Amino acid sequence: MLAKIHVTLKNGVLDPQGKAVHHALNDLGFAEVQEVSIGKYLELQLDGVSEEEAESRVRAMCDRLLANTVIESYRFNLEL
């Protein structure tokens, strides 16, 4: 099973990295870019768990390690 996880900053949290990339894109002439937000994408290969178990275990992984839930939120889907 493959878990595909997206971790992004919560709404309203300052994104210095996105700001820097936005700035660089504008400098390169991509004037249409109005906002950039940057997060991370993770893929986890899982084995020996049911879909239901995987759901709760991946959530635990995100809460405990993969996302900083103070400033980040996450979403994921599972592919069989």
Add this chain to the structure above:
Amino acid sequence: MDPTACPEITDALLDEHNLSREEYQRIVELIGRAPNWVELGVFSAMWSEHCSYKSSKPHLMTLPTQGPRVIQGPGENAGVVDIGDGQAVVFKIESHNHPSFIEPYQGAATGVGGILRDIFTMGARPIALLNSLRFGEITHPKTRYLLNGVVSGIAGYGNCIGVPTVGGEIYFDECYNGNILVNVFSLGLVKADRIFLGNASGVGNPVIYVGSKTGRDGIHGASMASAEFDDKTEEKRPTVQVGDPFTEKLLLEACLESMKEDWIVGVQDMGAAGLTSSAFEMADRAGLGLELNIDQVPMREDGMSAYEVMLSESQERMLFVVQAGREDEALTTFRKWDLSAEVIGRVVEGDRMVISHGGRTVLDLPVKAVVEGGLAVTRPTKRPANLDDNQKLDLTKIEIPDTGKTLKHLLATPTIAHKGFVWEQYDHMVRLNTLVLPGSDAAVLRVPGTQKALAISVDCNSRYGYLDAYTGGQIASAEACRNVVCSGAEPIGVSNCLNFGNPENPEIMWQFEQAVRGLGDWCRFMDIPVVSGNVSLYNETKGEAIFPTPTIAVVGLIENADRHCTQNFKREGDRIGLIGQSLEEIGGSEYLKLVSSEIKGKPPRLDQALEKNVQALCLDWIQNGHLASAHDCAEGGLAVALAECAMSGEEMLGAKIILQSTLRPDALWFGETQSRIVVTYSPDDEAQLIAEAKKANVPFEVIGTVGGNRLQFQLNGDSVMDEAVVALNRIWTSSLEEYANRVG
């Protein structure tokens, strides 16, 4: 909510704003009507403990703040002290405890950002950062996460902006399990006649907003910092601000560039309570009013209300007042550095702050009522009921352990263990002025272009304060001075960061009063001014307060940088001397905690006259080039001090120590008697030094000789310890690093 509507006043609403019924009544009296939403938010922030110092002020007023070197005392962004030749140092220590507990990386990072802005707002270029950190026991499940997060946050921000983190201290104790402390210090250099203050004077002058855009970060951070934690604190989490050191670097350079021009009237950074506190305080200092238009404030998000804009604690922002007619020059300069810069209002006659948003007046308040109208609070004080019990210590129950084994255990305790893994993450050498790197008694920095150097130390042992708050405050300040003296510097100024529990508890307030009295007594005795500082109260979780932690930063001046001193043994054959006298003082020591798991007894006493003489003698010897090393005895006592002298050089050097004493051996080796400094010198100077110490009426004892690769202790003719320095060093350097790097 309609910003101009008067909210219905319920206990819940006042609670949310941390205002009491009396305070609300006071607001209504002062302004002659009920406040609207925005105004209520502004009062809440400005009257919070964090901004108003309402509990602490009467006590802080007792501190000595004047002196011939003082250019600017407390009340501005930072204190300023003259160092001669037209130069001055600007410095301050400040807490960022609550945010760092909630989000350690960003909390610590924005703490660094905040203190740097306090320094460059005054026109100074920051040249050094130090920090004083307190964490819970290492066995507590959150400690490792908090330690690593805070250290990375300090490193992340400081390293990116290019200001060296040159020193600091870290203690671990159970009392910080639920409330860590992150106190950050910065020092900058400035020309003594080019200092900028937070003053909004000159009717008609424009008010300019400079820096990052305003978002919904940290709304009500100041009120949060003035409340105890409970289980619901987690829900307050989205208020955490994220720092951007690259923007801060731009802001720093833009400020310093613009300060070379003649059009700046006043400037203040937007720290706690953001635009609200900077605007109100600048207007108050000038005794004038301001008219501001929120529509002009650069915003990061759509649909922000006036309430949110006024109370946002977005980082990397400043408020300038510049000369009328020079706005364009100012805006061009700031925008050149890629910063948002807008004229958001003007200075006006009178004493009112009038703020409009979307064509409506959303706030109209008398400045003085907001800044100075808060109820003066005289908090009752009461000597803690359990103090007498805590001060009782029965030494007969403590068996005297093996000296070598105990020393090894002490070297591995997290508070004493080598902090290399921490400061190796900090860029401590950027700008190339660091003469003494982290790990010695004090950090020493060259003053570029002169022969001078500066020594800086931050210090506080909160166990002493827990057992006797007065002595705790006194020792924290005396020891910080002693550290600076051991580097060869004369102390010239103090900044303090007073971390305590809930001031509404009379026992906590008693601790506060006593600690400030101790600090004040020492500073008056030594004639050293307190020029800046910060108070952090409500460091409590579910009624469990931290130990009183008055962190003291001392800045010292070295006239001849070549004559600075470090702690490690330098040459084979040097003699080792102990300035000061060991007493049977075990109360509150790291040793006692180790062998009995208790924090009990009376802390070491401080004899101010003796301490002064000890420091004067040590400084005189360093200045005259007699000493090869000097190191003060602190946690772990004489044995740990000697081991550190042996281990901390690039080349480790052993020593043979020979003592005669009638004291309990554990008190002699591990007791924490104050006013003691371990020094080394050439045998040729011995007779002269002994004679000088006698003349100065300071106890001085020759205790051994440097040499070999083993540390050997002999007491009353018996060998009590014989260990390879390398083996001790392995224990000392590995314990904390291994702990921090463990996973799970």
